[in-house]
Amino acid sequence: MHRWARAGPQTGPPGSLSRVRPVPHRQPSRGTTVRLPARRRSRVLLAGALVVLVAVASTGTWLLVRDSSEAADRSTATVTTQTVRETVTADGALAARTTSDEAFAVSGTVTRVAVVEGDKVAKGDVLAAVDDEGLVAQRTAAKSSLDAAESQLDEDQDNGASDVQVAADKTAVVSAQATYDDARQAVEDATLRASIAGTVTSVGIERGDTVGSTASPDATGDDAATTATISILATGRYDVVATVAADDVDRLKKGLQVEIAVTGVTETVYGTVSEVGLVAQANDSGAAVFPVTIEVTGRRKDLFAGVSATATIVVKQRDGVLTVPSGALTTEDGTTYATVVDGDEETKVEVEIGEAYGMDTEVLAGLEEGDTVLLPTLRLTDGGDGPQDGELTFPGGDMPQFGTNGGGPGGPTVVEKP
Numbered sequence: 001m002h003r004w005a006r007a008g009p010q011t012g013p014p015g016s017l018s019r020v021r022p023v024p025h026r027q028p029s030r031g032t033t034v035r036l037p038a039r040r041r042s043r044v045l046l047a048g049a050l051v052v053l054v055a056v057a058s059t060g061t062w063l064l065v066r067d068s069s070e071a072a073d074r075s076t077a078t079v080t081t082q083t084v085r086e087t088v089t090a091d092g093a094l095a096a097r098t099t100s101d102e103a104f105a106v107s108g109t110v111t112r113v114a115v116v117e118g119d120k121v122a123k124g125d126v127l128a129a130v131d132d133e134g135l136v137a138q139r140t141a142a143k144s145s146l147d148a149a150e151s152q153l154d155e156d157q158d159n160g161a162s163d164v165q166v167a168a169d170k171t172a173v174v175s176a177q178a179t180y181d182d183a184r185q186a187v188e189d190a191t192l193r194a195s196i197a198g199t200v201t202s203v204g205i206e207r208g209d210t211v212g213s214t215a216s217p218d219a220t221g222d223d224a225a226t227t228a229t230i231s232i233l234a235t236g237r238y239d240v241v242a243t244v245a246a247d248d249v250d251r252l253k254k255g256l257q258v259e260i261a262v263t264g265v266t267e268t269v270y271g272t273v274s275e276v277g278l279v280a281q282a283n284d285s286g287a288a289v290f291p292v293t294i295e296v297t298g299r300r301k302d303l304f305a306g307v308s309a310t311a312t313i314v315v316k317q318r319d320g321v322l323t324v325p326s327g328a329l330t331t332e333d334g335t336t337y338a339t340v341v342d343g344d345e346e347t348k349v350e351v352e353i354g355e356a357y358g359m360d361t362e363v364l365a366g367l368e369e370g371d372t373v374l375l376p377t378l379r380l381t382d383g384g385d386g387p388q389d390g391e392l393t394f395p396g397g398d399m400p401q402f403g404t405n406g407g408g409p410g411g412p413t414v415v416e417k418p
Contacts, residue, residue, distance in 0.1 A: 083320070084317070085318075088313045090313060093241060095241045098198070099231065099232065100232045100234070107130075118199065121232060122194065127192045128191075132191075136187055139180070139186070142180040142182075146179070149175075204229050242294065244290055249290040255272055259314070260310070271294045271295050273295075277291035277293075322362065325361075326360060338351045349367070352364040
């Protein structure tokens, strides 16, 4: 009796079997029983079962892949027209489009602070006030001066005064009117009002503070003048303050359309480029970048200042561009080709191409909309005639050897079709 086994390094044709000398076995003497410990017997049985399972599973898997791949249809794609875009990406953060630092335009002692941080205010709402007693007195005096100047002008005109005198009276009236207007405005300015609607973000004054320019430079404590303000952040309208790489800045201009992805917001936010900076900055890596400001379209209640955002700026958009998947194209000696499929026929045609857009390439000539083109595929074969283009083959025609790396020399070889 002879035993047949697969040889290690094969010297014959692939898949051949070699004759090997049987290995003699020592038989235990009659009447002798060889027993393994119970634990060792269970380990041997378990190991044997695992080997059988792995072999069966691997064989079934290989045969399944082999059979299904042989029956697979050709992979094709259709030449289509589409809208293509060129974009530039800019990373940045949202910022309120309008902020205002409200401060008193007159001097005085603060008698009232009407808001705290976080308050919502409308345009014109009272924020604070200063003592206006002195300002009211100045307004009253200015009004008296204006009345007197007007009376003098009327009297001189009635009495037939000279043109020089009348002209002087008119100048006095104009001057008195300006003084009165300033005094009246000062009384109004004693009450600080919000110039925009929004949220109060900081309050830098409190009751008893002295504001304005009349306090002594050496004053301290309650006598010291303050330049602190009440800050308001406008809500609803935002900008994206971002940066772009130096290589991209020349492609940007005011008015370009932008799609914005905002952290925490599921829908796309839209906007337009409102400003492109001309002075370079250095980013965290030291590379030169340029600032760009993007105006978010409309009022948004779901946005907040400081949230990060990524802007996709559309620098060029073309409609009706004829495209083909780039994988369907091959290049030989500088000429580009595609394989057109018509039923069972395959025709290799020369193609003139334009720009690449992602996974697609623009077609300028050689293909028409609706053409079916062949795509590269991977197939599993029995390897009888050696590997073919685009095929994954198991040499020798047999099931691959078991092993952790696909069987070493007997493992699969992948040949990809460009």
